[in-house]
Amino acid sequence: MQQFPCPFCGLRDEREFHFAGEAGKTRPDTTKEISDADWTTYLYYCTNAKGPSREIWVHTTCQEYFVMTRDTVSMEVLSTEALNEDAA
Amino acid sequence: MSGMRIKDAGLIDPSKPIKFTFDGKAYSGFKGDTVASALLATGIRVFARSFKYHRPRSVWGAWSDDPNAIVDIALDGISYPNCQATTTALAEGMEVRSINAWPSAERDVKGVLDLAHRFLPAGFYYKMFMWPDWHLFEPMIRKMAGLGTLEKEVSDQFQSAILHEHCDTLIVGGGPAGLTAARVAAEAGKSVTLVDDHAELGGSLFSMAHARGLNASDWVAEQTAAIQSAGGHILTDTTAIGVYDHRMISLVTDRGLGTAPILRKMRADHVIIATGAIDRPVTFVNNDRPGIMSVDAGTEYLARYGVRVGEKIAFLTNRPDVSTNLEQLAAAGASIDIVEAATPHIQAIGTKSITGLVVGGKSISCDTVLASAGQTPLVHLWRHAGGKLAWDEDRQTFIPSAGPDWMRVIGAAAGTFDFDVAVQEATAVALKAPAPPRSIYKVTPLRPDLANKGRQWIDFQHDVTLKDVALAHRENMVSVEHLKRYTTLGMAGDQGKTSNIAGLSAMAELKGQSIPEVGTTTFRPPFVPVPLEAFRGTKRDRQMAPLKRLALEPEHRALDAAMGEYGGWLRPAWYGGDDEKTAVVRECKIAREAAAIMDSSALGAIEVIGPDARDFVNFVYYNTMSNLKPGRIRYGFMLSESGLVFDDGVMACVDDTRFIISCSSSHADAVMAHLEHWRQDSFDPKRVHIHDTTVNWSTVTIAGPKASDIVAELGVLENLRDFPHMSLRFGDFEGEEARVARVSFTGDTSFEISVRNDFAATLWRKTLEIGKKHGAGPVGAEALTVLRAEKGYILVGKDTDGETMPHDLGFGAPRLKKSAAFVGDRSLHSEKANSEARKQLVGLIVKDGEPMLPIGAHIVRNKDGKRRSLGYVTTSHYSPTLGRPIALALVEGGEHAMGEPVDLWHLGQARSAKIAASCAFDPEGARIDA
Numbered sequence A: 001m002q003q004f005p006c007p008f009c010g011l012r013d014e015r016e017f018h019f020a021g022e023a024g025k026t027r028p029d030t031t032k033e034i035s036d037a038d039w040t041t042y043l044y045y046c047t048n049a050k051g052p053s054r055e056i057w058v059h060t061t062c063q064e065y066f067v068m069t070r071d072t073v074s075m076e077v078l079s080t081e082a083l084n085e086d087a088a
Numbered sequence B: 001m002s003g004m005r006i007k008d009a010g011l012i013d014p015s016k017p018i019k020f021t022f023d024g025k026a027y028s029g030f031k032g033d034t035v036a037s038a039l040l041a042t043g044i045r046v047f048a049r050s051f052k053y054h055r056p057r058s059v060w061g062a063w064s065d066d067p068n069a070i071v072d073i074a075l076d077g078i079s080y081p082n083c084q085a086t087t088t089a090l091a092e093g094m095e096v097r098s099i100n101a102w103p104s105a106e107r108d109v110k111g112v113l114d115l116a117h118r119f120l121p122a123g124f125y126y127k128m129f130m131w132p133d134w135h136l137f138e139p140m141i142r143k144m145a146g147l148g149t150l151e152k153e154v155s156d157q158f159q160s161a162i163l164h165e166h167c168d169t170l171i172v173g174g175g176p177a178g179l180t181a182a183r184v185a186a187e188a189g190k191s192v193t194l195v196d197d198h199a200e201l202g203g204s205l206f207s208m209a210h211a212r213g214l215n216a217s218d219w220v221a222e223q224t225a226a227i228q229s230a231g232g233h234i235l236t237d238t239t240a241i242g243v244y245d246h247r248m249i250s251l252v253t254d255r256g257l258g259t260a261p262i263l264r265k266m267r268a269d270h271v272i273i274a275t276g277a278i279d280r281p282v283t284f285v286n287n288d289r290p291g292i293m294s295v296d297a298g299t300e301y302l303a304r305y306g307v308r309v310g311e312k313i314a315f316l317t318n319r320p321d322v323s324t325n326l327e328q329l330a331a332a333g334a335s336i337d338i339v340e341a342a343t344p345h346i347q348a349i350g351t352k353s354i355t356g357l358v359v360g361g362k363s364i365s366c367d368t369v370l371a372s373a374g375q376t377p378l379v380h381l382w383r384h385a386g387g388k389l390a391w392d393e394d395r396q397t398f399i400p401s402a403g404p405d406w407m408r409v410i411g412a413a414a415g416t417f418d419f420d421v422a423v424q425e426a427t428a429v430a431l432k433a434p435a436p437p438r439s440i441y442k443v444t445p446l447r448p449d450l451a452n453k454g455r456q457w458i459d460f461q462h463d464v465t466l467k468d469v470a471l472a473h474r475e476n477m478v479s480v481e482h483l484k485r486y487t488t489l490g491m492a493g494d495q496g497k498t499s500n501i502a503g504l505s506a507m508a509e510l511k512g513q514s515i516p517e518v519g520t521t522t523f524r525p526p527f528v529p530v531p532l533e534a535f536r537g538t539k540r541d542r543q544m545a546p547l548k549r550l551a552l553e554p555e556h557r558a559l560d561a562a563m564g565e566y567g568g569w570l571r572p573a574w575y576g577g578d579d580e581k582t583a584v585v586r587e588c589k590i591a592r593e594a595a596a597i598m599d600s601s602a603l604g605a606i607e608v609i610g611p612d613a614r615d616f617v618n619f620v621y622y623n624t625m626s627n628l629k630p631g632r633i634r635y636g637f638m639l640s641e642s643g644l645v646f647d648d649g650v651m652a653c654v655d656d657t658r659f660i661i662s663c664s665s666s667h668a669d670a671v672m673a674h675l676e677h678w679r680q681d682s683f684d685p686k687r688v689h690i691h692d693t694t695v696n697w698s699t700v701t702i703a704g705p706k707a708s709d710i711v712a713e714l715g716v717l718e719n720l721r722d723f724p725h726m727s728l729r730f731g732d733f734e735g736e737e738a739r740v741a742r743v744s745f746t747g748d749t750s751f752e753i754s755v756r757n758d759f760a761a762t763l764w765r766k767t768l769e770i771g772k773k774h775g776a777g778p779v780g781a782e783a784l785t786v787l788r789a790e791k792g793y794i795l796v797g798k799d800t801d802g803e804t805m806p807h808d809l810g811f812g813a814p815r816l817k818k819s820a821a822f823v824g825d826r827s828l829h830s831e832k833a834n835s836e837a838r839k840q841l842v843g844l845i846v847k848d849g850e851p852m853l854p855i856g857a858h859i860v861r862n863k864d865g866k867r868r869s870l871g872y873v874t875t876s877h878y879s880p881t882l883g884r885p886i887a888l889a890l891v892e893g894g895e896h897a898m899g900e901p902v903d904l905w906h907l908g909q910a911r912s913a914k915i916a917a918s919c920a921f922d923p924e925g926a927r928i929d930a
């Protein structure tokens, strides 16, 4: 079982966390014209990096979302940081 | 003569006899025995029948590596299927039954299958699945396949503790190397945990001490005392079953048959693997016959259990280090023959027990063969942790090479078979120093004799022979992973502990390659079979998903409510102790003629607060919420980003910075998570807060033509003037705040009154008391689902599916008109969202006198004799109000097919109906603000 360091609560078991998406995905401005292809890319396409991957996770017990960089091959957690830099 | 007990030998306690039965006959053993050692001591040889061919089987090993001796055991009236006889401690009153055998292992009727082996070749199952028709073979295969038998009397009171632990140094294996490492690490000041799967520490020492002039028990006691006095922690009967992500090692402590094991999730900074090695079988004709055991097993049975496995013993091995084994068995009175295992054309004679070997045409008479084609280090944990293996040509096996820096392998598990070197190695590794060089150890390579006629077993537990491997090779299963799956080699409960190298060796011979070129298969946890309860721990039944309880539950029970689970809440289903049908008809009548009094506390109540709250709710709702005025309520949908209906419900605006979202009662947690996601992703979390207040409030709903009279008399509001449907007011009840919302889930005039939980019972009783004068009464969840269905009000997840968008439910305006961004907006304009063929929510009416439509019945179109589904029935009830069945359905193009007849099909039965509006009762909405 993996252990993830929540930036707010510290090291906790993976059961307390949910994956919420890859980091760096910005929601397109939907008040403007967006092609089907661009919207589909936003909705469904992931980098699915082999190796270091920047991801958004939520610690379900404190409900805070944060950025975690982890190696998808070795499962090593490289870093975690608050989503908004002044949130912590 | 086969097995017998030798006086004063072994670690058993002869002063404590234990009675048990095997296939109905009474026997006795001693404290310290396993089921296998006790049976062997009585002279029994055939313990079980094999999986596929029902061949008589005894034991190969003396511990967890044994693939053969699987038994069903009943103890204190409870059955435990598929127990390993070699690892199960004998207990008083055990009723042991051989598996796969009827009437007994000795006289198995299905043994005739062995004669039909030609019809069960490798890949049999795969071929039969494809041709001619699996169903022809299924009953036969089901009857024959599998091992033990499940009985009705299984234990349900089996609850494992799951513990989380940590130490500096974890040592797995309490043999000479493991004990030494634990002592050195503990004395160096490390916090040490030493685990061993036997009840007695010592490992292979018991079978090798004899020749070293050591008293094994004394040596073990000395090490144990030193470890404990240095603060080390020792766990016996404990198996390290696997290494998982982030260095977690699962330890399972066996507490005897009938008692749940303990699971420890151990995290250690430094892990030392000292799990030893096992003998692997020699591949020759009839090498599975009872009486053929491993060299180490023969010695272990004597050294640990005082059982001499045979009288005339032939050693068939390439191992250079068996002299201590020979000496001990000879000292116990056995006669010994030594046979060169590399001789071609070896065959065992005898069926239920061997009577001899034929070696290169020469007969040797013996009752027991102790065989070994070399030792295989137990490197499972090393492999789980990502450690690599390298082929060692001298040892003819794979040994650990590069791997994680926090794990080291020592002793026989590392290929260090010599006692003195293993002790030096353990001492060095315990202090994280480099290991000394190993001594030279060379075995003669043994390759399977392909020319030998007759069946030669590779995998005993799954009945895989050399011929099966050859067939797989002929049928082009070139990868070792293909070979494994095609023949099922190594896929039995023992996971190929003994068969792996033999299988690789056979494949190498067939392909003309070396074993390392053939490669190895993956090692996966658990190392031994583990009862599933160990993983479940306390997470069972209600502990897995605790019920949410209403503050008013005692009130409901006092009214004889039938309680049921609805979306995780225990809610009153109906009242009065009647049967469901009678109660639902009565409660619907009360609701439509007077007023329903209901407990709505389970509805989610999520508050959105802050200067950006209005922007936030406008973004997370499909419907425009930016213009919702204080004191007003609006019905709306939340969508997922892919445009699908995620939840529906009403939202009230208290003021510009405070909104109260009412969501489906089963959905509050998911809605909360959904809202948090968008709040933290797309908003300034300092300017909008979300708080789930569901459990802080109790809500009593009064709905029906008499609702206004009742609420007026309750006096929570000064008056009910200018309080239209879909508005919110704050009043007081007994001096405390009472929130009153005019919202309706029945289609009648309706008030939801929310108060603090501790005022709920008073409010409930007072409402019932006043209501009674007006003919109103309590109404449960079942009647409510009928009332809402009469109005065509949906339940998300029941009347919607994974394709439903809001315009499929008749709410198309925001999609076309809302200009601000909202979750899911762009997805509502995809090609699919614009399709003519979308399923839309409609009502269905059946002909007079016809029964209700079944939920799930398909609306079908018949074309060219084929039925195509256009949708299905989502809700179906008998409406007491209308005196006829009502139904809701999702139907392709349903919105434009009002009044049209449709055909339905359900489990072979045809029905017909007419499409109607989803609202079947009071379509003008005259009653809602009456």
Ligand SMILES: [Zn+2]
Pocket (backbone or CB within 6 Å): A006, A007, A008, A009, A010, A059, A061, A062, A063, A064
């Ligand atoms: Zn946290």
